[in-house]
Amino acid sequence: xxxxxxxxxxxxxxALLSSSWPVAEASHRVFPDLQSLETEAEAEAGRAxxxxxxxxxxxxPMHWINDPNGVMYYKGLYHLFYQYNPKAAVWGxxxxxxxxxxxxxxxxxxxxxxxxxAPFDVNGCWSGSATVLPDGTPAIMYTGIxxxxxxxxxxxxxxxxxxxxxxEWVKPxxxxxxxxxxxxxxxxxxxxxxxxxxxxxxxRLVVGTKxxxxxxxxxxxSRDFRRWVPVRRALHHGDxxxxxxxxxxxxxxxxxxxxVKHVLKVSLDLTxxxxxxFGAYDHATETYVPDAALPDGNDGLRYDYGNFYASKTFLDPxxxxxxxxxxxxxxxxxxxxxxxxxxxVQAIPRKIWLSADGKQLMQWPVTEVESxxxxxVNITDRLVKxxxxxxVLGLTTPAQADVEVSFAAMDLxxxxxxxxxxxxxxxxxxxxxxxxxxxxxxxxxxLWVLASDELKERTAVFFRVFKDGDDGKHVVLMCxxxxxxxxxDHLYKPTFAGFIDVNVTETGGKIPLRTLIxxxxxxxxxxxxxxxxxxxxxxxxxVGDKARLYVFNHGESDVKVTHLNAYDMRSAKINTDIDQPIx
Ligand code: DQQ
Numbered sequence: 145x146x147x148x149x150x151x152x153x154x155x156x157x158x159a160l161l162s163s164s165w166p167v168a169e170a171s172h173r174v175f176p177d178l179q180s181l182e183t184e185a186e187a188e189a190g191r192a193x194x195x196x197x198x199x200x201x202x203x204x205p206m207h208w209i210n211d212p213n214g215v216m217y218y219k220g221l222y223h224l225f226y227q228y229n230p231k232a233a234v235w236g237x238x239x240x241x242x243x244x245x246x247x248x249x250x251x252x253x254x255x256x257x258x259x260x261x262a263p264f265d266v267n268g269c270w271s272g273s274a275t276v277l278p279d280g281t282p283a284i285m286y287t288g289i290x291x292x293x294x295x296x297x298x299x300x301x302x303x304x305x306x307x308x309x310x311x312e313w314v315k316p317x318x319x320x321x322x323x324x325x326x327x328x329x330x331x332x333x334x335x336x337x338x339x340x341x342x343x344x345x346x347x348r349l350v351v352g353t354k355x356x357x358x359x360x361x362x363x364x365x366s367r368d369f370r371r372w373v374p375v376r377r378a379l380h381h382g383d384x385x386x387x388x389x390x391x392x393x394x395x396x397x398x399x400x401x402x403x404v405k406h407v408l409k410v411s412l413d414l415t416x417x418x419x420x421x422f423g424a425y426d427h428a429t430e431t432y433v434p435d436a437a438l439p440d441g442n443d444g445l446r447y448d449y450g451n452f453y454a455s456k457t458f459l460d461p462x463x464x465x466x467x468x469x470x471x472x473x474x475x476x477x478x479x480x481x482x483x484x485x486x487x488x489v490q491a492i493p494r495k496i497w498l499s500a501d502g503k504q505l506m507q508w509p510v511t512e513v514e515s516x517x518x519x520x521v522n523i524t525d526r527l528v529k530x531x532x533x534x535x536v537l538g539l540t541t542p543a544q545a546d547v548e549v550s551f552a553a554m555d556l557x558x559x560x561x562x563x564x565x566x567x568x569x570x571x572x573x574x575x576x577x578x579x580x581x582x583x584x585x586x587x588x589x590x591l592w593v594l595a596s597d598e599l600k601e602r603t604a605v606f607f608r609v610f611k612d613g614d615d616g617k618h619v620v621l622m623c624x625x626x627x628x629x630x631x632x633d634h635l636y637k638p639t640f641a642g643f644i645d646v647n648v649t650e651t652g653g654k655i656p657l658r659t660l661i662x663x664x665x666x667x668x669x670x671x672x673x674x675x676x677x678x679x680x681x682x683x684x685x686x687v688g689d690k691a692r693l694y695v696f697n698h699g700e701s702d703v704k705v706t707h708l709n710a711y712d713m714r715s716a717k718i719n720t721d722i723d724q725p726i727x
Contacts, residue, residue: 175478179237180236197663201665201667203488207233208487211335212454215458217458224244226471234478240269240286258313264288265319274338283369287333296324297351297372299369321370329353337390339366347367348366352389359412361410379432384414387412391408393457407505422498452471452472453470468493468494468495475636475638477635489664495507503645506673517546521709523708527554529697543688550707551704556648560610582698590606591659601629601631601683618647618649622642624668625639629682630683631684662713665679
């Protein structure tokens with residue numbers, strides 16, 4: 145077959161891109177030559193080795209995706225919109241793609257709902273949120289990139305409220321409803337939150353922006369959802385660069401009715417990490433004061449200590465819960481993405497709530513995910529001696545599994561001293577120094593997932609317990625170490641970690657872990673949802689039915705697996721035909 149000149153161009157670009165190492169980036173990288181590859185050219189470039197596509201995490205059949213947008217529940221259906229490039233596997237040509245589900249697990253893919261069509265969004269339809277108005281009408285607020293490259297906020301309404309799929313959206317001519325005013329950085333002014341109504345009947349929403357290096361959550365108010373007026377003082381700010389995708393919502397501490405706190409989450413464009421605080425919000429004065437005990441800025445609490453960004457929550461009226469969506473970017477190269485024909489996955493939707501002790505938010509995969517569980521393996525009270533490991537046998541698909549395990553460290557006295565030099569250092573630094581292969585006192589112990597036959601490829605999810613001073617206190621590190629996850633050496637393999645608030649003295653050394661394994665996704669929840677870490681890995685041998693699952697203990701102290709329940713996971717149904725039943 146004769147190779148078309150265009151194919152050479154694509155090959156050349158891929159070769160050039162292969163030589164560059166992927167790193168965490170401060171904003172979406174724009175590849176003008178790759179962002180609009182036609183399908184034919186993609187095919188010529190040898191599209192889609194689907195081996196590492198996920199089975200039960202949300203992914204469209206092909207192309208680039210990023211932020212979840214406008215998540216909501218309407219007339220019995222969950223709606224997920226997301227940033228999507230309909231033309232290629234790199235960021236660009238951004239529209240709001242759209243999918244619906246009855247259970248947050250199986251999806252019907254619809255046509256893009258919002259795409260450039262008017263002067264106020266001719267250069268792109270960027271992130272935003274949905275608000276269900278008191279009469280039940282959903283309204284979408286999104287950022288449009290206008291003809292002058294300014295970021296403006298637009299509103300859109302469904303064309304036909306009787307259509308539960310909400311397929312068509314109308315953008316009133318009076319858009320934009322919020323334009324960057326004097327003194328506002330028009331190229332950094334985006335991602336409106338879901339709106340809320342105060343006791344005074346006024347609507348409020350927050351937009352992310354920056355003023356030099358200062359990230360800001362700016363507040364707007366409206367009586368009619370059409371004319372929006374800025375509140376002079378920002379709701380909150382921090383010296384952390386551009387604040388993208390703010391989210392602001394109330395949470396109620398368990399068992400204390402009426403005691404409402406508000407959560408403010410921001411996504412930091414500079415580091416691509418997200419942080420949250422919670423505290424007191426007063427409608428009358430429009431002030432938000434985070435709880436004094438909470439760190440703010442780069443030291444703040446995070447939803448996820450791994451690859452998880454641009455997240456958004458919504459209140460699920462059907463199940464009276466708040467659900468969190470977040471985007472997991474790829475950690476391979478742009479050339480890999482073009483070759484695969486796809487990039488980006490949505491994390492498992494997670495129920496999110498304030499912990500009973502009021503110290504942090506908790507997260508857990510929505511229970512509907514368990515409907516995909518199949519074949520089950522159970523292990524109880526198995527001792528793993530220091531330096532030992534064993535394989536979890538009996539699963540058909542360890543590359544697509546859900547594993548719940550409870551470890552009990554048998555001898556906490558063996559814990560190493562927490563090095564005072566690490567005080568103030570972040571967990572990632574500590575874990576980089578004490579990775580999965582460095583022997584310890586109590587730990588590292590945990591799982592090796594997506595492991596190859598001779599364990600040459602493996603991703604470690606583990607805990608390490610340190611003594612903190614002489615008063616019997618402990619510090620517990622939860623870590624994801626992908627340094628041996630793949631033979632491929634051009635990948636970005638960051639170690640992700642956090643200090644998890646588990647009092648091992650009280651739990652008798654017990655630390656529970658749940659890990660969702662899905663080919664190139666390793667999504668872990670420690671301490672019943674006190675910490676989550678999402679990591680993307682790209683094994684070359686530990687793929688499909690060749691992947692294996694192990695429990696390991698590289699600490700001096702023995703560890704008991706008090707119980708382990710591992711499940712094969714069926715694939716979610718992703719239909720592109722709206723006439724097919726959803727489940
Ligand atoms: N992605 C969108 C922006 C947002 C960023 C553009 C966050 O609206 O700030 O695709 O990933």
